[in-house]
Each structure stands twice: as structure tokens, then as C-alpha cells.
Amino acid sequence: MLLNYIKVAWRNLAKSKGYSLINIGGLAIGMAVAILIGLWIWDELSFDKYHSNYDKLAxxxxxxxxxGKVGTQFANPAVTAQEIRNKYPNDFKWVLQSSWxxxxxxxxxxxxxLKEGSFFEPGVIEMLGLQMLRxxxxxxxxxYSIVLSRSVATAFFGDNNPMGKTMRLDNKTDVKVTGVYEDLPHNTSFRELKYILTWDLYLSSNPWIQKMENPWGSNFTQTFAQVADNADMxxxxxxxxxxxxxxxxxNDRNYKPVMFLHPMKKWHLYADFKEGINTGGRIEYLWLFGIIGVFVLLLACINFMNLSTARSEKRAREVGVRKAIGSARSQLIGQFFSESFVVVILALVLSILLVILFLPYFNQLSDKKLAVLWTNPYFWLLNLAVCLFTGLIAGSYPALYLSSFQPVKVLKGTFRAGRFASIPRKVLVVLQFSVSVILVIGTIVVYRQIQHAKNRPIGYNKDSMVYVSTNDIIHTKFEAIRHDLKANGTIVEMAESGSPATEVWNSNGGFDWEGKDPNFSVDFPNNAVSYDFGKVLNWQIKEGRDFSRDFASDxxxxxxxxxxxxxxxxxNPVGKTLIWEDKPYTIIGIVKDMLVESPYAPIRASLWHMTKDAENVITLRINPKKSASAAVASIEKTFAQYDPSTAFEFRFVDDQFNRKFGEEERIGKLATCFAVLAILISCLGLFGLASFVAEQRTKEIGVRKVLGASVANLWQMLSRDFVLLVVIACILAVPIAWYGMFHWLQxxxxxxxxxxxxxxAAVFGALFITLLTVSFQAVKAARANPIKSLRTE
Structure with a gap:
């Protein structure tokens, strides 16, 4: 019986190739989108689960x-771990201090x-569950030991055993390789941890840490913990x-510090805090794309339902004959469900091929390293569930509807679908285009939000600027390097600073001024810079003057x-005094606000002060008359002359600035792709329905043409109903889209x-695409020869 069902299903698919192609193609696209979104969600939900102690880490x-505001931060004093270990030894298995x-x-x-790594207290290998290869x-x-990731070990030693080999760290310290661990996967918070050094080495390299008068007064390290097995987080x-x-x-308690554990399972999806409350984070995008995946799949199912019910009259006689010769309604239901599942299985095969084809592009778009989970039983169970869901949803209405026909009426030729038979199809078309229009509006709003932030005045000129990391050697040779690069025309100017132009790496409290409430705690980004920093940035001085070598008091x-x-x-701030750590500082200048942190947030109150110490970065403004590649090559060569032991790596400031939009741009691009696919699926269904309606009304069109109806009249008649449905969809979609995007922007x-x-724009686009889709079939039917249309069957 089942084999017979499948044979009949195949014959019906082969008989109506056009409709079959629309059904299978639409379902395949919908299922491919659902699979891609499913892989993305799986990756997000499994973030950090690589670590065996995932549930106990924080x-x-x-x-x-x-x-006046409660802020939340990762940074802690360097003594935090030791204090927690001493006070709560039974509640933790590990509490470890770490550098950034x-x-x-x-x-x-x-x-x-140049590779990224961290200094850790002992126990990190066991705490993070690293897979040790050596x-x-x-x-x-x-x-003086170092543990390398596999990739770094291979880069230096190839296939040779690196154990016991000596490496030079920052041209200062020799360290010995004592272990190699497997590279961490892309979906872990520690994916950039390419090597691990000891905390003792960090302390000995930074003696000022142990000389601090108040070790709790500075937050500059990280603290990780693993709670005891029997402890509640x-x-x-x-x-x-x-x-x-x-x-x-x-006297330092007025900023009311409250320490807490943020579990690893919340690091990635629940990372946002506002006024001390965990407000969510990327979990919102999981819900968003999960809903989009379900709706896109639903749109594909709607196409199948619409086309199957629309063609019901074509198969009415078949149902009548089957019932007349004894077929039970359950058998007919089984037949139509079989057809549905044949279409779904073919669509699934095609969808997996589409996933394989487009997965590399999807990975690039989403900044992921996804792969089809061939060996994961959950992947196949989920696909089976999607097939069952799709087959039942897409086939249920046609199966129940077609099997309900009365054979006597059908065989007598008196069967009529009824004036309300098309209502379910119309409702489904409205639902399809409502979802599509919502996605289009959402995509436009996301794009506008990104452009709005990009067009925000940033207060300095970020073009033609690069920055590089500095060290003690480069610092001592700074003036010589600056002289050489200016002399050969490579740069306009260069300067040292504690933070890059696009980030804040340091902020300070301990400020006082006339009229300040002594109980009011402040924390300002406070960047230590060298002379000419303002010239490098081209910052805009509003009052007063820039730092100058002519004033020792600066x-x-x-x-x-x-x-x-x-x-x-x-x-009138210029000339007034600020007290910082009991030392008076004179305000010599005011610059216009510069966008340094998030382009979506207010600019924070910020300060700059002079320093003659070695800082973290050197920023250089390239001579606009010189090409970027030639300038970078010249900078690298000059740096190597003065410090051949340090690897050179540079970053363009405008690239680093543009990275601030990365998350929103990825969401916008993904939403655009899904919106386009949703519209494509909807249009496929609309095209099929328009084709069927034109075919169903062939004789009516022939009569109208004979009686003098023009092509325009017939086009209007065939298009009117579809346009009305899309208008209704837009009326429903607009308030829903406004509500959703309004709350997203908050x-x-x-x-x-x-x-x-x-x-x-969204409504006009939907109507235009509808007319474009329907018009092809409408004009084709309207231009057909009426003699052929009226010929007896």
C-alpha cells in the first residue's frame, strides 16, 4: 500500500512539473534557512561548553x-583571588588571578x-579542562615555563618535540616550553589564548604591583573561579x-563595590548589565533568528498548502473515483500525506545540498566556523522532526480537504469548491506577506541604525592613522624613530599613549575639584599621552591650547x-585646577567630544595628561602623499632598525573603528538575507497561485476578450485580488514591525x-514585487488566443 502511495505521488509530481518545482524549491529554501539558523543557534548555545567544568566555572x-551610576566590570585588583581563597576555602576548587x-x-x-596569551596562576590547565598533547x-x-597551543608550537617547531625548548619573551626573558595543549575552538571565550605564562613571572616583570600602597585601589586584572563540586553558584x-x-x-568605600560570580554559561548570551542588573545580551538574537527560521519554514509550508488546495478541483474526479470503488477516507488521507512527505524528503535532500553550498558564505557573514553536524544524532533527530512537522503542516489541510469531497457530486459534475473555499488560501497569503514585510522593515531599521551611528561626528580624523604596540626599547628610541620617519616623508606626526584612539584601556578615580561633593565617586577615562598626540589625531581644540614642549608645567x-x-x-574651565591623587593639575585646554568607545552610547567625560613613561601604543599619522602600503613598509623597516628583536604588527585606526559596528552589521546582513529569502518564497507561492488562477479562468478570459476586454482590463481583473491581499498584509505588518523595532532601538x-x-518603502516594495510576480501570468493569460481558450475540451 505504501509503495503504491509513493508511486502515485511520484506520478502526480512528474505530471505537474511546474507546480512540483515551486513546491520542492520553496520548501528546500525554507528548510535550508531553518538548518542554517539551527546550526547558528546550536553554536551559540554550545559556546564555552568545550570546557569540562563549564557548569562550575565563573x-x-x-x-x-x-x-552617579552603577557600572559593572570584569577588572579586579590583583589581590582578589588570594583574598577569596583565604576567606572561603571550602566554597571554591580554584580561584585564579589572570592578566588580560x-x-x-x-x-x-x-x-x-606576535601572539596573544595570558599570565595565569597555577591550576588554569585543570580549571579550563585544556586537552594536553604534551x-x-x-x-x-x-x-619561567610556558605552555603553547598546538598552532603556536607548530609555527615555531614544526613536527619536532618542543618540550624543554627555550623561547625568548619580549626580548627580555627566557622561558621553557613545558606543555602543549590542543587549540581552543572558535566558540569559546578563550579562543585567542595561544599560550599561557605564569603569574609569578607577571609579578616579577611588573614590580610596581607589589609596591602599591593600596593594592585594592586599582582594577587591572581578571579573576576566574571554579566553585566546589557540592557548592551552589x-x-x-x-x-x-x-x-x-x-x-x-x-575613605574609599563610597563607590560601594559589590563582587559577584558571573557563571560561564552566561558569559556569551547574558553579558549585558545596566545599573547593576543583568539585562540579557545575545540571547535576544537567538530568539529573533529562531523565530525567523520558524516563520521562513512556515512560509514554505504555506506555499505547498496553497497550491495543493488550489488545485483540488483538478483532482476532484480522482477522489470521486477512488471513493466510488471503495477507498476509505483514511486511505485517501494516507495518499495525500504520502505525496506531502515525498515532496518534503526531496526538499530535505535539496536543502542539505544548499546548506553545503552556502555554508562557507554564511560562516563569513556570521563570523562563525559552523559545519554540518553529520555525526551528531541531534542534527538528524532535528531534521526528522522538521520533516515530520513540515510534512504534517504542509499536507494536513490538503489531505483533510480533498478527502472530504462527496463522490456523487464530483462524478455528476455538480461539485463546486464553494464561495468560501479560497478564504484559507487568502489568509495564508496575507500571513506570508505580513512576515515578509515585517522582515523588510526590520532590515531597513537595522541598516539605518548602523548608518546613523557611522555618521555620528567622531571629533578627530581617523583616516591615514595606524597604531603599533610599543615597549621599553622603542620608547627609549622614540625621538630617533620619529625623526627618521618624518625626515623620509613617511609620517606627518607620531605619539605615544596609554590607550589607542578607538578604545579606553584605563580609567581613574581619586579626582577632586572645587564644589565637588566629597561623597560623590567619579571614574574618568584618563589617557596618558606624549607630545603631539593631539596633532596625530587632529583633535579639535575648543578652548585653551594643546600640550606643548614650550611649557614644562604641562x-x-x-x-x-x-x-x-x-x-x-x-x-570657564581653562586655568582652573583639578586634584588627582592629592596632586594639583591645571586645565590647559578643552577639546570637542571624541567618539572613543561605543558609537551607540553617550561620550564619557574624559581627560588626557602628559607622560614621559613607556606607554602601550604608538599612533602614527601617515603622510597623505604616500601610499599606505609603502608607508607601512617604511615604518616596519625603521622600527626593525631600532628593535630587531620585536615582531612588528600594525592596525589601521579606521579598521578598528569600523569593527565597533561588526555585531550590528552581521545581524543586519543576516536579516537582509532572510528577508530576501522570505520574499522569494512568498513570491514563488504567489507565482504558482497566479498561474493556477489564470489557468482556472481560461474560458472566462476568452469570453471577455471576445466581448472586447483589453489586455489592461484583464490584467487588472487578475491582479486585483492579489494586490488587495498584500495591502491587508501590509496593514497588519506595519504596527507589528513598528512595535518590535521601537523596543529593539531602546x-x-x-x-x-x-x-x-x-x-x-516596505509597502511600496511589497506591492511592486506582487504586481511584478502576478503580472507575468496575468499578461500571459490576457494575450492568449481566445479561440484556443474557448475550444471544447
Whole structure:
């Protein structure tokens, strides 16, 4: 029986090749989208699960009240781990201090590379569950040891055994390779951890840490923890709330630090905090794309349902004959469900081929490294569930509807579908285009939000600027390098700074000024810079002057941005004094606000002060008369002359600035792709329905042409109903889209308004595409020869 069902299903598909192609093609596209989104969601949900202690790992974070607002941060004092270990030994298996991931130069002989790594306290190998290829969990026992990832070990030693080999770190310290671990996957927070060095080496390389008068007064390291096997994460988190508060001197407690554990399972999807409350994060995108995947698949199912029910009269006689010779309704239902599942299985095969074809592009678009999960049983179970869901949804209405025909009426020729038979099809078309229009409006709003932020004044000229990491050697040779590069016309100017132009790596409290409430805690981005930093950036001085070599007093001077002036409340700020850590600093200049952090957030009150110490980066403005490639080559050559031991790596400032839009741009591009596919699927269905309607009304069209109807009259008659359905869809879609996008934009402080033309453009586009889709069949039918249309069957 089943084989017979499949044979009949195949014959019907082969008999109506055009409709079969629309059904299978539409379903395949919908299923391919659902599979791609499913792979993306799986990757997001499995983020960090590579680590065997996933459920017990956490990051120690803190809330602090600065500038009248509660902020949340990763950074902690370097003594945090030791304090927690001492006070709560039974609640934790590991509490480890760590530096930030930074690039360091690793060298073996003449080969040197810049790679990212961290300094960790012992226990990190076991805590993170690293897969050791060489060495064991005690590999970091010696202070001068280093553990490499497989890729770094291969880059330096090839297939040779690296164990016991010596490497040079930053041309300062020799370290010995004591272990090699498997590279961490792309979907882990530690994916850029290419090597691990010891915490003892970090402390010995930075003696100022142990000389700090108040070790709790500076937040510049990270703290990771693994709670004990029998401990409850939430209860332990409450225990450590006052660890820092109790350790601070009484006069430093006004910023009310509250420490807590942020579980690893929340790092990726629940990373956003506002006023000390975890407000969510990327989990919103999981819901968004999950809903889009279901709707796109549903649109494809709707096509099948619409075309199957629309062609019901074509198969009415078949149903009548089958019932007359004894077929039960259940058998007919089985027949039509068989046809549905044949289409679904063919669509699934085609969808997997489409996934394989487009997965590399999807990975590039989404910044992922997804692969088809061939060996994962969940992948096949999910596909089976999608097939069952799609087959049942797409085949249920046709099966129940067609099997309900009465054989007597059908065989007598008195069967009529009924005046309301087309209502379900119309409802489904409205649903299809409502979803499509919502996606189009959402895509336009996302794009406008990105452009709105990109067009925001940034307060400096980011073009033709590069920055490189610096070190003690480069710092001592700074003036010589600057002289050589200016002399050969490579650069206009260069300067050192604690943070790049596009980021804030340091902020400070401890400020006081006339009229400040002594109980009010502040925290300002405070960038240490060398002379000519303002010339490199081309920042815009609003009042006062820039730092100058002509004024020795500039070593105790500040330049403020406009937001800092407003925050402090000075009316005529130039010449006034700020106290920082009990030392007076004179305000010598005010610059216009510069966009340094998030392009969607308000600009923070910021300060710049002079330094003669070695800082983190050197920023260079390339001579506009010189090509970027030639200038970078000249800079690299000059740096190598003065410091041949350090690997050279540069970054363009405008590239780093554009990376700030990466997340929103990826979401926008993905939404655009899904919107286009949703419209394509909807149009496929519309094209099939228009084709059927034109075929169904062939004789009517012939009569009308004989009676004098023009092609335009017939086109209008055939298109009117479809246009009306799309208009209804737009009326429903517009308020839903407005509501959704309005609430999405609320998470941005700096956001675009939702203009009326966005909805107008989406509605006009939907109507235009509808007319374009329907018109092909309408005009084709209208131009047909009426003699052939009226010929007796």
C-alpha cells in the first residue's frame, strides 16, 4: 500500500512539473534557512561548553557606583583571588588571578611572532579542562615555563618535540616550553589564548604591583573561579559580595563595590548589565533568528498548502473515483500525506545540498566556523522532526480537504469548491506577506541604525592613522624613530599613549575639584599621552591650547573633553585646577567630544595628561602623499632598525573603528538575507497561485476578450485580488514591525528615529514585487488566443 502511495505521488509530481518545482524549491529554501539558523543557534548555545567544568566555572566581577551610576566590570585588583581563597576555602576548587590577553613577541632563534596569551596562576590547565598533547596539568609549576597551543608550537617547531625548548619573551626573558595543549575552538571565550605564562613571572616583570600602597585601589586584572563540586553558584556569589568593600580603607568605600560570580554559561548570551542588573545580551538574537527560521519554514509550508488546495478541483474526479470503488477516507488521507512527505524528503535532500553550498558564505557573514553536524544524532533527530512537522503542516489541510469531497457530486459534475473555499488560501497569503514585510522593515531599521551611528561626528580624523604596540626599547628610541620617519616623508606626526584612539584601556578615580561633593565617586577615562598626540589625531581644540614642549608645567596639566566640562560644572574651565591623587593639575585646554568607545552610547567625560613613561601604543599619522602600503613598509623597516628583536604588527585606526559596528552589521546582513529569502518564497507561492488562477479562468478570459476586454482590463481583473491581499498584509505588518523595532532601538542611547518612509518603502516594495510576480501570468493569460481558450475540451 505504501509503495503504491509513493508511486502515485511520484506520478502526480512528474505530471505537474511546474507546480512540483515551486513546491520542492520553496520548501528546500525554507528548510535550508531553518538548518542554517539551527546550526547558528546550536553554536551559540554550545559556546564555552568545550570546557569540562563549564557548569562550575565563573568570572569574578564587580558592580561599582561612579558618576552617579552603577557600572559593572570584569577588572579586579590583583589581590582578589588570594583574598577569596583565604576567606572561603571550602566554597571554591580554584580561584585564579589572570592578566588580560595581550600580544607578546615570542622568539626562537631568528624566528619571532606576535601572539596573544595570558599570565595565569597555577591550576588554569585543570580549571579550563585544556586537552594536553604534551606535558600535564603541572606544566606551569616553574615560574619561567610556558605552555603553547598546538598552532603556536607548530609555527615555531614544526613536527619536532618542543618540550624543554627555550623561547625568548619580549626580548627580555627566557622561558621553557613545558606543555602543549590542543587549540581552543572558535566558540569559546578563550579562543585567542595561544599560550599561557605564569603569574609569578607577571609579578616579577611588573614590580610596581607589589609596591602599591593600596593594592585594592586599582582594577587591572581578571579573576576566574571554579566553585566546589557540592557548592551552589548563587549562594557562593552572595558570600563574596563584600570581599572588596571590607578590604578597602573607610575613605574609599563610597563607590560601594559589590563582587559577584558571573557563571560561564552566561558569559556569551547574558553579558549585558545596566545599573547593576543583568539585562540579557545575545540571547535576544537567538530568539529573533529562531523565530525567523520558524516563520521562513512556515512560509514554505504555506506555499505547498496553497497550491495543493488550489488545485483540488483538478483532482476532484480522482477522489470521486477512488471513493466510488471503495477507498476509505483514511486511505485517501494516507495518499495525500504520502505525496506531502515525498515532496518534503526531496526538499530535505535539496536543502542539505544548499546548506553545503552556502555554508562557507554564511560562516563569513556570521563570523562563525559552523559545519554540518553529520555525526551528531541531534542534527538528524532535528531534521526528522522538521520533516515530520513540515510534512504534517504542509499536507494536513490538503489531505483533510480533498478527502472530504462527496463522490456523487464530483462524478455528476455538480461539485463546486464553494464561495468560501479560497478564504484559507487568502489568509495564508496575507500571513506570508505580513512576515515578509515585517522582515523588510526590520532590515531597513537595522541598516539605518548602523548608518546613523557611522555618521555620528567622531571629533578627530581617523583616516591615514595606524597604531603599533610599543615597549621599553622603542620608547627609549622614540625621538630617533620619529625623526627618521618624518625626515623620509613617511609620517606627518607620531605619539605615544596609554590607550589607542578607538578604545579606553584605563580609567581613574581619586579626582577632586572645587564644589565637588566629597561623597560623590567619579571614574574618568584618563589617557596618558606624549607630545603631539593631539596633532596625530587632529583633535579639535575648543578652548585653551594643546600640550606643548614650550611649557614644562604641562607635566601637571589636563586637557578635558566637552563632556568632562559639563560633568564637572566649570563655566570657564581653562586655568582652573583639578586634584588627582592629592596632586594639583591645571586645565590647559578643552577639546570637542571624541567618539572613543561605543558609537551607540553617550561620550564619557574624559581627560588626557602628559607622560614621559613607556606607554602601550604608538599612533602614527601617515603622510597623505604616500601610499599606505609603502608607508607601512617604511615604518616596519625603521622600527626593525631600532628593535630587531620585536615582531612588528600594525592596525589601521579606521579598521578598528569600523569593527565597533561588526555585531550590528552581521545581524543586519543576516536579516537582509532572510528577508530576501522570505520574499522569494512568498513570491514563488504567489507565482504558482497566479498561474493556477489564470489557468482556472481560461474560458472566462476568452469570453471577455471576445466581448472586447483589453489586455489592461484583464490584467487588472487578475491582479486585483492579489494586490488587495498584500495591502491587508501590509496593514497588519506595519504596527507589528513598528512595535518590535521601537523596543529593539531602546537598548541604544544613540539611536535613529523610525521614519514614516521606512514603512512606505516596505509597502511600496511589497506591492511592486506582487504586481511584478502576478503580472507575468496575468499578461500571459490576457494575450492568449481566445479561440484556443474557448475550444471544447
Amino acid at each position: 568570572r569574578v566581577m564587580q558592580h561599582q557606583t561612579f558618576n 590577553n595581550f600580544q607578546h613577541t615570542l622568539a626562537v632563534g631568528q624566528k619571532k611572532l 606535558g600535564d596539568k603541572q606544566a606551569l609549576k616553574d615560574p 548563587e549562594k557562593v556569589s552572595k558570600k563574596i559580595h563584600d570581599v572588596k568593600l571590607n578590604a578597602l580603607p573607610a 607635566s601637571a596639566a589636563f586637557i578635558l573633553n566637552e563632556s568632562a566640562v559639563k560633568f564637572i560644572g566649570f563655566e 537598548k541604544y542611547d544613540y539611536r535613529t528615529p523610525i521614519s514614516w518612509w521606512v514603512f512606505g
